Amino acid sequence: MKKQTRAIVFFFIIGVLALVTVSCSGNQTKGIEVWNDAESTVSEERLPEITMTPTPIPTPMSTPAPTPAMFEHKLVAHALGGIDGYTYLNSKEGCEDSYSKGMRFIETDLFLSADGALICSHGFKKADVERMGIAELTVGTPPESAVWDKMRFFETYSTADGDDILYYLETYPELYFEFDMRSLKGEDAYRMARAVVDKFGKDSEIFQRILIQVYSIEMYEIFKEVYDFPVIQFYLTESYCKEIDTYIDFCKSHDIVSVAVSDSYVTDEILDKLRNSGIKILVHTIDDVQKAEDYLEKGVTVICTNHLYMEADGTIRSKLD
Numbered sequence: 001m002k003k004q005t006r007a008i009v010f011f012f013i014i015g016v017l018a019l020v021t022v023s024c025s026g027n028q029t030k031g032i033e034v035w036n037d038a039e040s041t042v043s044e045e046r047l048p049e050i051t052m053t054p055t056p057i058p059t060p061m062s063t064p065a066p067t068p069a070m071f072e073h074k075l076v077a078h079a080l081g082g083i084d085g086y087t088y089l090n091s092k093e094g095c096e097d098s099y100s101k102g103m104r105f106i107e108t109d110l111f112l113s114a115d116g117a118l119i120c121s122h123g124f125k126k127a128d129v130e131r132m133g134i135a136e137l138t139v140g141t142p143p144e145s146a147v148w149d150k151m152r153f154f155e156t157y158s159t160a161d162g163d164d165i166l167y168y169l170e171t172y173p174e175l176y177f178e179f180d181m182r183s184l185k186g187e188d189a190y191r192m193a194r195a196v197v198d199k200f201g202k203d204s205e206i207f208q209r210i211l212i213q214v215y216s217i218e219m220y221e222i223f224k225e226v227y228d229f230p231v232i233q234f235y236l237t238e239s240y241c242k243e244i245d246t247y248i249d250f251c252k253s254h255d256i257v258s259v260a261v262s263d264s265y266v267t268d269e270i271l272d273k274l275r276n277s278g279i280k281i282l283v284h285t286i287d288d289v290q291k292a293e294d295y296l297e298k299g300v301t302v303i304c305t306n307h308l309y310m311e312a313d314g315t316i317r318s319k320l321d
Helices: 002-046 092-100 126-132 145-150 162-171 186-200 204-209 217-226 244-253 268-277 289-297
Strands: 075-077 105-112 118-120 176-180 210-214 232-236 258-262 280-284 302-305 308-310 316-318
Touching: 075 092, 075 308, 092 105, 092 162, 105 162, 105 186, 118 162, 118 186, 162 176, 162 186, 162 204, 186 217, 204 210, 210 217, 217 232, 232 244, 244 268, 258 268, 268 280, 289 302, 289 316
Parallel strands: 075 105, 075 302, 105 176, 176 210, 210 232, 232 258, 258 280, 280 302
Antiparallel strands: 105 118, 308 316
8 A cells, every 4th residue: 555655646746746747848938039139129220220221333424525626716718718809719728828827627518519528608699600600511510520529610710629628637637617508308309418428528527627607407317317426506597697596506415516506697686695505606798807806705606608707817818907
């Protein structure tokens, strides 16, 4: 009986100990879980979640395109330059006389001959033909290039063509030209642009020294389609000037460096808007010294002239004086 009693007590004690062990084990496990929860809570409070945003790669600061060097010159010789009182001739003698007077920026009018070659001419309307003094010319009809080459203005002055302009550009690296091709549309604009590229495009650097003048958005787009001419000027007609803000916006958004405008209708208000836009301004055609100086004082960039030239000290003089 005593042995049975001892056995019952023994097993009772073992059972109690087992219950205590399980209870302690459960409490320890729960205690660890609670501690971990507390640690997690503290971590979230002390170290808030950070959203990492990639650091952008710095973009180099854009710098304005440099002003084409031709605009360092305050005068441009119209139609290769007047000669002996004659204007609109586009003669080789006029060009050479302009150069001898220190002119380094020269404008020429380009036209396509009957056989599609570039010739230097203002055109072949009645007034144009009368100004040239060439009896053999027919109004409205350009001659063949070989015939043009042999003609003489007033039986004295030599005609010029694309080959002559290319020669001047290649021979005198300090010389700049403006090409005035009048207002062209559609196929006529395409043919002219193609002819200019064929003649001068062998050396792309030459186009940095040529100012291409366009007369409309259409003409601009056609020329740009044919070749990415780097220096373009937009001609502001009187009607365009009535919408000056629109055309300023167009020029600025299409990297057109300058505009040309006539002295006959340009106003101070238009000049102010152009000057404030940063677009270069060419005013034509001025042959009076005081008037040219006044325009330059107003911020005009270049004066197109038949007879004026500038001496080394900046003094403007006239060939006619």
